[in-house]
Amino acid sequence: xxxxxxxxxxxxxxxxxxxxxxxxxxxxxxxxxxxxxxxxxxxxxxxxxxxxxxxxxxxxxxxxxxxxxxxxxxxxxxxxxxxxxxxxxxxxxxxxxxxxxxxxxxxxxxxxxxxxxxxxxxxxxxxxxxxxxxxxxxxxxxxxxxxxxxxxxxxxxxxxxxxxxxxxxxxxxxxxxxxxxxxxxxxxxxxxxxxxxxxxxxxxxxxxxxxxxxxxxxxxxxxxxxxxxxxxxxxxxxxxxxxxxxxxxxxxxxxxxxxxxxxxxxxxxxxxxxxxxxxxxxxxxxxxxxxxxxxxxxxxxxxxxxxxxxxxxxxxxxxxxxxxxxxxxxxxxxxxxxxxxxxxxxxxxxxxxxxxxxxxxxxxxxxxxxxxxxxxxxxxxxxxxxxxxxxxxxxxxxxxxxxxxxxxxxxxxxxxxxxxxxxxxxxxxxxxxxxxxxxxxxxxxxxxxxxxxxxxxxxxxxxxxxxxxxxxxxxxxxxxxxxxxxxxxxxxxxxxxxxxxx
Amino acid sequence: xxxxxxxxxxxxxxxxxxxxxxxxxxxxxxxxxxxxxxxxxxxxxxxxxxxxxxxxxxxxxxxxxxxxxxxxxxxxxxxxxxxxxxxxxxxxxxxxxxxxxxxxxxxxxxxxxxxxxxxxxxxxxxxxxxxxxxxxxxxxxxxxxxxxxxxxxxxxxxxxxxxxxxxxxxxxxxxxxxxxxxxxxxxxxxxxxxxxxxxxxxxxxxxxxxxxxxxxxxxxxxxxxxxxxxxxxxxxxxxxxxxxxxxxxxxxxxxxxxxxxxxxxxxxxxxxxxxxxxxxxxxxxxxxxxxxxxxxxxxxxxxxxxxxxxxxxxxxxxxxxxxxxxxx
Numbered sequence: 001x002x003x004x005x006x007x008x009x010x011x012x013x014x015x016x017x018x019x020x021x022x023x024x025x026x027x028x029x030x031x032x033x034x035x036x037x038x039x040x041x042x043x044x045x046x047x048x049x050x051x052x053x054x055x056x057x058x059x060x061x062x063x064x065x066x067x068x069x070x071x072x073x074x075x076x077x078x079x080x081x082x083x084x085x086x087x088x089x090x091x092x093x094x095x096x097x098x099x100x101x102x103x104x105x106x107x108x109x110x111x112x113x114x115x116x117x118x119x120x121x122x123x124x125x126x127x128x129x130x131x132x133x134x135x136x137x138x139x140x141x142x143x144x145x146x147x148x149x150x151x152x153x154x155x156x157x158x159x160x161x162x163x164x165x166x167x168x169x170x171x172x173x174x175x176x177x178x179x180x181x182x183x184x185x186x187x188x189x190x191x192x193x194x195x196x197x198x199x200x201x202x203x204x205x206x207x208x209x210x211x212x213x214x215x216x217x218x219x220x221x222x223x224x225x226x227x228x229x230x231x232x233x234x235x236x237x238x239x240x241x242x243x244x245x246x247x248x249x250x251x252x253x254x255x256x257x258x259x260x261x262x263x264x265x266x267x268x269x270x271x272x273x274x275x276x277x278x279x280x281x282x283x284x285x286x287x288x289x290x291x292x293x294x295x296x297x298x299x300x301x302x303x304x305x306x307x308x309x310x311x312x313x314x315x316x317x318x319x320x321x322x323x324x325x326x327x328x329x330x331x332x333x334x335x336x337x338x339x340x341x342x343x344x345x346x347x348x349x350x351x352x353x354x355x356x357x358x359x360x361x362x363x364x365x366x367x368x369x370x371x372x373x374x375x376x377x378x379x380x381x382x383x384x385x386x387x388x389x390x391x392x393x394x395x396x397x398x399x400x401x402x403x404x405x406x407x408x409x410x411x412x413x414x415x416x417x418x419x420x421x422x423x424x425x426x427x428x429x430x431x432x433x434x435x436x437x438x439x440x441x442x443x444x445x446x447x448x449x450x451x452x453x454x455x456x457x458x459x460x461x462x463x464x465x466x467x468x469x470x471x472x473x474x475x476x477x478x479x480x481x482x483x484x485x486x487x488x489x490x491x492x493x494x495x496x497x498x499x500x501x502x
Numbered sequence: 503x504x505x506x507x508x509x510x511x512x513x514x515x516x517x518x519x520x521x522x523x524x525x526x527x528x529x530x531x532x533x534x535x536x537x538x539x540x541x542x543x544x545x546x547x548x549x550x551x552x553x554x555x556x557x558x559x560x561x562x563x564x565x566x567x568x569x570x571x572x573x574x575x576x577x578x579x580x581x582x583x584x585x586x587x588x589x590x591x592x593x594x595x596x597x598x599x600x601x602x603x604x605x606x607x608x609x610x611x612x613x614x615x616x617x618x619x620x621x622x623x624x625x626x627x628x629x630x631x632x633x634x635x636x637x638x639x640x641x642x643x644x645x646x647x648x649x650x651x652x653x654x655x656x657x658x659x660x661x662x663x664x665x666x667x668x669x670x671x672x673x674x675x676x677x678x679x680x681x682x683x684x685x686x687x688x689x690x691x692x693x694x695x696x697x698x699x700x701x702x703x704x705x706x707x708x709x710x711x712x713x714x715x716x717x718x719x720x721x722x723x724x725x726x727x728x729x730x731x732x733x734x735x736x737x738x739x740x741x742x743x744x745x746x747x748x749x750x751x752x753x754x755x756x757x758x759x760x761x762x763x764x765x766x767x768x769x770x771x772x773x774x775x776x777x778x779x780x781x782x783x784x785x786x787x788x789x790x791x792x793x794x795x796x797x798x799x800x801x802x803x804x805x806x807x808x809x810x811x812x813x814x815x816x817x818x819x820x821x822x823x824x825x826x827x828x829x830x
Contacts (some may be wrong), residue, residue, distance in 0.1 A: 056707070077709045089532045096700040096768030097693075105697060112718070148708035328766055 007032040007165060007196045008053070015048055020049050025064070025220045028215060032167070033194040034105050035187060037207040037228070041240055041290075041456070046200050047089060048215070050167045054196075055079035055084035055310035056108040060342070071275065083164035085157075086136035087171050089200075091150040095143035100125035103156045128156040133182045140485070147174040149488070155183065166190065167198040172206060183208050202290050203496050204233055216240055241458060256466070257281030259317060260450035261419050263302070266311030271297035272474040276451045279419065284441065284451045285466030291496045294474040295454045298340055299421045302452075303335040304328045306467065316418070330359070334417035336408050338424040345396050345407045352378035352392040354407050359414050385440065402433030409450070413442055420444060423454045438464060458487045472496050507726035517761060517777040519782060520810060533593075535791055546660070547784040550575075550737065552776065553730045554754035555761070556682040559775045562758060563686075564719050565699040565767025570612060571727045572750030573634035573685045578605040579731030580638045594653035597605035601726050603731035609724015610635055613717040623720075631685070631751070638743045642805035647741040660737045664819060671733055678726065683772040699767025702805030704809035756807045757782045781810065 015023040023045045030036055038046045051057045053064075064071050066082055073079045079086070088310040093102050094418040103125045134152045136145070138316035141151065158166050166231040168187075172180045187197055187210060207214060208228060209442050215225040215238045223239050224231075261279040266272070279285050287295045287457050301308040304322040313320045315331045328335070335343055346354055353452055355378045356363045362373040378392050385406045388401055396404055405425060411419065423439070426434045441464060445451055455461050461468050468485050470478040470493035478493035529536040531533030554571050561568045581604045582597040608630070615626040649657075659670040686692040695716050698705045705712055730750075735741050761778025785806050789799050 052751040076707045080709070092704045093700070094697045094704060094708075094768070097696055101693060101697075103695075112689065112694070112714075113685075114690050116688050116690060118688075163808075257526055 004031045006030070007066065009065040009068075010053075011063050011065075012051075013049065013059045013064070014051060014061045015045075015057060016051060019032075021220055023052075023220045026217075026220075026223060026226070030198070031213075032196055033191055034212045035191055035197045035199055036199055036208055037214035038200045038217065039202075039204075039207065039214055039221075039236065039240060040394070043218040044217040044240075047169055048220075050086060050169050050200060053079070053105075053165070053167060054084055056086070073449040079164075080161060081294075083162070084167070085161045085165070086153075086167045087154050087158050087161035087169060089173075090168040091147075093142045093150060093153065096141055098139050099129070099136060099145070099153055100138040100143055102153055103128060103138070105157075105162050105310065106232035114353045119187075120208050124160065125156070126158050129153075130291070131159070131186065132156055133179070148179060150178065151175060152179070157185070157188075163195070164197045165198070166289070167200070169198075169200045170202070170292075172203065174199060174289045180206070204236060205496070210397070237491050241491050255446075257448055260315070261302075261452075262312075262314040262317075264312045265454050266298070266301060266313065268297060268301050268306065268308045272307075272471070273302075275471075275476050277476070277479065278454060278470055279450045281418070281448045281450050281469070282445050284445050284453055284465045286461035286468040287452060287454045287471065288456070288461050288468055288490050289477075291456065291493065293471040294459055295471050295473075299423050299452070299454060299470070300327065300336060302421060303333055305335075319381050327413060332416075332418035333421065334358075334415055335421045336405075336411035336412055336423060336425055338427065345404055347397040348395050350393045351382075351387075351389055351396050351399065351407060354396045354495065355381050355411050355414065358411050362414070377414065381414060385410050400433075400441040402437075405437075406433075407435075411432070413444075417449065417452045419452070424456065426455070426460065427452070458490055461485070461490065462487065470494050506828040508736070510757045514762065514774045514777055516813075517781060517810075521781050522779065522815065524781065524784055524788070528784075528792065532788075532791050535788060540787055540791070542788045544765040544780065544783040546737075547673050548779050549671045549781065550730045550733055550750070551753050551757055552675040552779045553726050554750060555679050555727035555757045555775050556678050556741050556772070556780050558758045559599020559770050559772070560682065560686065560695055560719050561623075561673065561723050562763045562765060563699045563767060563770045564695045564704060564716065566613060566616065566716070566719070567755070567765075568609075568720065568723050569627040569628065569721065569751050570634055570749040571754060572752075573631050573638065573749070574605050574608045574724050574733060575729040575731040575750055576741075577608060577634045577638045577641075577731070577745035578602070578728035579734050579741045579746050580612065580642050580647070580743060582732050582801050583735055584654060584734075587651040589646055589788070590651075594655045597653070597656060597732050597735070603729060606721050608750065609727070610717065610721045612724065613720030613767070616720065617713045617716050627685075629775050638746075642741075642743045644743055646743065649739045650697060652735050652741075653740050656736045657739050659733075670735060674729075674733065678692065678729070679772055679776055686772060691715070691718065691768035696768055699769075700732070701768070702812075740807075753782065756803075760807060782806075 006026070006029055008025060010028045013026040014021065014251065015022055023219070026045070026049060028049075038049070040046050046286055047059060050106050052059050053073065055076045055078050058074065071082060073082065073084070095103065096429055097105070100122045107218050120359065129136065129138060129152070132152050132155060134149060142150070145153070150173060157170060168395050171183065174394060175183065188200070190197060199207070201207055213225060213227050214231070214236070216223040216236065218240060258281050259278060260281045263278070264276045266275040275298055277285065289295050297306065300306045301320065302313065304324045307323050313322060315333070320331050322331065330472050346357065352374060356374050363369055363377060375392065381387070382392070387403050387406045387410065389403065396407060399407065409425065425439050425441075438460075441451060441453065451463070453465060462485050465484050466489060468480045469476055469482065470490055472494055480490070525536065532631065533539065549556045554575070558568060558571065578601040582601040585599060586594070604806055612623070612627055612630055613623055616623045638815060661669055663669050664673070686695070687735055694705075697708065697710055702712070734746055757778040758770070758775055759765065759778070760781055761770070761776070762774035766822060785803065789802060794802060
């Protein structure tokens with residue numbers, strides 16, 4: 001393929017975030033006028049690579065050449081000037097500005113007192129939205145637009161930027177098949193014009209329909225680049241997951257007890273559909289799938305954060321109405337959320353206040369907090385989970401990620417829950433603490449608690465869980481018992497491969 | 503039909519209805535409230551607040567707040583007043599650029615503290631609220647600039663009119679509103695202010711120089727307060743170190759918020775702000791007429807603000823959306 005002109009030549013691109021290497025030594029060539037798929041599991045480094053090309057992140061090391069010339073992409077503006085546009089996975093927008101302004105924002109070189117050419121802006125925006133087949137009033141504010149339409153605005157923005165390289169980071173996730181079709185037609189049109197597109201997606205079907213070549217990332221490294229016709233689906237999946245990870249083995253499985261939680265036909269419009277499963281005491285059930293498959297939404301529905309619209313939840317054999325988190329807590333549920341910083345910790349408060357946050361009535365029997373009691377309870381939690389800290393009065397943000405996560409877990413254990421929902425409990429935690437977590441989860445099951453473990457790490461699910469439920473695009477695709485579960489069959493069930501209108 | 507609907511759904515329509523209802527209610531008890539004479543009173547009460555409100559609107563839209571505006575007004579008025587007293591031969595017009603420049607410098611200081619030290623504007627301007635007021639006492643030796651020292655031509659601006667019998671001071675206030683409209687709606691600067699306030703994280707990703715825009719907005723606020731300062735001297739004929747501009751920030755922020763400008767940034771129109779100022783002016787004009795003593799006026803003032811906000815809140819919760827910009 002040496003006669004094909006190169007648009008981008010990336011050599012030895014590495015990126016570290018606070019000591020964690022998320023991309024290591026990636027080489028990648030992009031031809032002018034191709035649609036190139038970027039595939040990999042969650043956390044494989046696809047988005048990070050995309051953001052480096054778009055100037056959002058700067059690589060720790062490595063070089064980039066654009067049309068044969070060495071370039072440094074120091075900011076999103078610089079990337080824009082070089083003709084690189086990124087369609088963010090989650091749209092970045094100005095909610096109070098009009099759709100038209102969102103499409104053109106960032107494309108102005110004139111002075112601050114220059115007149116805004118409203119008529120032109122609106123006409124341009126209308127043209128791009130029409131091209132995308134979206135019939136919305138471009139003068140309306142961005143706020144309140146559906147996710148799909150927000151995504152379309154984001155795509156229109158990339159079109160309006162007239163770029164040589166357009167990176168689409170999972171653009172199709174919120175779109176309907178018809179919208180996906182339109183998007184693909186436009187993508188092919190852009191290819192005809194000699195532009196290059198990087199297409200990041202989990203949907204192999206889409207990749208096959210659209211792309212010329214594909215590249216697979218795994219654990220931050222470049223694994224393979226092939227032409228689309230030369231590689232079968234099975235091979236792609238094997239390359240995406242085929243890693244050798246230190247195997248962790250659960251010491252012993254607990255005795256399975258009474259029914260703790262039964263979920264039947266649980267549905268939440270737009271998030272998940274028809275989810276049914278049961279969970280017994282002493283059992284650990286894994287909930288696998290790709291990011292966006294609806295796993296967290298199920299957990300949030302069970303805990304009453306965003307209640308389901310239909311279906312039934314039975315706790316301990318009785319029908320439960322869970323409309324808000326306090327309902328769930330009263331029924332003996334506990335939920336350790338994925339987004340620690342956003343949903344879990346009170347950053348500036350001391351560790352002990354974080355620990356006792358869910359049990360106000362225990363530390364303040366008569367409405368006044370008894371400090372000695374709070375201290376005693378906190379001290380015991382810290383010892384039980386071997387949380388490493390300088391003092392109980394230390395602000396929680398000063399602890400390492402793993403220890404913060406232990407504090408959150410300890411907080412919920414103090415409520416003595418029957419059913420524990422853990423959402424990605426080991427994300428961003430180093431290996432040593434991870435093993436401790438696995439032990440702890442095993443011990444909890446042995447103590448008769450029922451555990452629902454959401455995880456994107458296959459080895460974690462395979463080694464810890466008695467059964468693995470796999471979700472894809474809001475539906476339960478498979479239920480695999482421990483003995484039969486393999487990385488391959490879990491991944492097969494997780495990757496959406498149909499549902500796109502051709 | 504659609505056009506009509508969107509007109510009624512606009513935030514401005516709500517305030518307009520509130521003004522009409524208020525005036526009608528007061529007019530029921532005191533018919534003399536519904537005369538052109540009291541319209542004149544309303545309009546004469548509002549020019550300073552109008553100018554301050556335009557500045558504060560831009561600041562709030564950029565997701566900041568400026569509490570120091572009253573003190574900035576006082577200091578700028580005092581600088582101009584001292585000039586008139588100590589250099590009586592200076593042409594009276596010079597007081598305008600002097601006050602405006604003084605205000606601009608104070609505003610720039612606010613902006614620099616906010617941008618360089620990354621301090622929240624509410625804290626910075628709370629500090630300078632006290633600092634600028636203190637400096638006003640220091641430069642004036644805590645003495646008032648008396649009526650005799652203010653040039654007659656300046657004082658006359660609050661009474662004489664070039665056109666339609668509308669005093670200069672009112673014309674200036676509406677000119678400021680018109681200019682603010684042009685900046686907010688029709689310049690790149692205006693667009694960037696709205697974008698910055700709507701999503702500060704996205705603004706740099708879209709190539710907005712956040713520091714520059716923030717500095718401009720604060721400097722502009724200071725300059726407008728300087729203009730309000732010299733007009734204060736014109737309207738009241740004196741400058742007092744403790745009274746001049748005191749409580750100005752309360753009235754201005756109240757008017758702006760009633761006018762539909764969001765404390766959370768990104769939302770607000772000049773038309774809404776003008777109507778907010780007029781509603782406040784109507785209340786201020788009606789209270790003495792209804793025989794409500796000055797001692798209770800403050801409480802009523804505050805209650806009106808809360809009621810206006812509550813009505814607006816409950817109306818909007820019933821699905822009426824505030825169109826953020828549209829044709830203001």
